[in-house]
Amino acid sequence: NAGVIQTPRHKVTGKGQEATLWCEPISGHSAVFWYRQTIVQGLEFLTYFRNQAPIDDSGMPKERFSAQMPNQSHSTLKIQSTQPQDSAVYLCASSLDHGYAEQFFGPGTRLTVL
Amino acid sequence: EQQVQQSPASLVLQEGENAELQCSFSIFTNQVQWFYQRPGGRLVSLLYNPSGTKQSGRLTSTTVIKERRSSLHISSSQITDSGTYLCAVGSALGRLHFGAGTQLIVIP
Numbered sequence A: 001n002a003g004v005i006q007t008p009r010h011k012v013t014g015k016g017q018e019a020t021l022w023c024e025p026i027s028g029h030s031a032v033f034w035y036r037q038t039i040v041q042g043l044e045f046l047t048y049f050r051n052q053a054p055i056d057d058s059g060m061p062k063e064r065f066s067a068q069m070p071n072q073s074h075s076t077l078k079i080q081s082t083q084p085q086d087s088a089v090y091l092c093a094s095s096l097d098h099g100y101a102e103q104f105f106g107p108g109t110r111l112t113v114l
Numbered sequence B: 001e002q003q004v005q006q007s008p009a010s011l012v013l014q015e016g017e018n019a020e021l022q023c024s025f026s027i028f029t030n031q032v033q034w035f036y037q038r039p040g041g042r043l044v045s046l047l048y049n050p051s052g053t054k055q056s057g058r059l060t061s062t063t064v065i066k067e068r069r070s071s072l073h074i075s076s077s078q079i080t081d082s083g084t085y086l087c088a089v090g091s092a093l094g095r096l097h098f099g100a101g102t103q104l105i106v107i108p
Helices: none
Strands: A003-009 A012-015 A019-024 A031-037 A042-050 A051-057 A065-071 A073-077 A089-097 A109-113 B004-007 B008-015 B018-023 B032-037 B044-048 B052-056 B058-062 B069-074 B081-092 B096-099 B102-107
Touching: A003 A089, A012 A019, A019 A089, A019 A109, A031 A073, A042 A065, A042 A073, A042 B096, A051 A065, A051 B004, A073 B052, A089 B018, A109 B058, B004 B081, B008 B018, B018 B032, B018 B081, B018 B102, B032 B058, B032 B069
Parallel strands: A012 A109, B008 B102
Antiparallel strands: A003 A019, A019 A073, A031 A042, A031 A089, A042 A051, A065 A073, A089 A109, B004 B018, B018 B069, B032 B044, B032 B081, B052 B058, B058 B069, B081 B096, B081 B102
16 A cells, blocks of 8 residues: 555746646545645645545635546646745645545645745 | 644653643544654654544543543653644544644654
C-alpha cells in the first residue's frame, strides 16, 4: 500500500499561469479530501468527493479553483490564473466511505506562485 | 471563532519527560484524530480516537466526546518527538477541522 500519492511534489508558476495538482487515493478508499496549509491560516478544508461525486466544496475559493474526480483512482485540483496568495501546500487525503472515518494524508504539493 | 483549540501552543521538554497536550472543540463530532508533522514534512496520523482511551507505543489519547475534549499524552519524550502535534475533529459532513497545533521541542 503506497498510501496517498500526490504529484508533483513541488510546483512553481508565474502569476497568471494555471496549476493542476494530482492526487491518487489509497486503493479501496472512496472518500477524497483536499486541504490547503499555510503558515498564516494553518490547515483549511477545500473540497470533498465521495464515490467520485462532489459532496462539499464550501471551502473552495469561488473563482479560479476547481476540483474533479473523473475516476476512483485520481482527483485533480486546478487553479487558474494563479496569484501569489495561492502559494501553499495542497494536501489530499482519503478515507473509507463511512461516517467519521480516519483520514490518511498524502505528502502534499508545495505550490509557489512568483 | 476557532472551532478546535489546542494548548499549550508550544512546549519545551527535557528528554525523558512526559508531555500532555490538550484539545477542545465546539462542534459536534464522533471523530478525533491526532497528527504529527515535522517542518516541511507530511501529516502523519498518530491516533484515531473517537472516544475513550487509545494507546500506540508511548502515545496515549483520551477523548471525552460529551465534554468536547481530547488529550494526547507522550511518555518518556525523545528528541525525535520534536515537531508539531495537530488535533483534528471531524464534522458530520466529513471534513476535518484542525487546531493550530502544539509545537513540541525536546532537548537533551
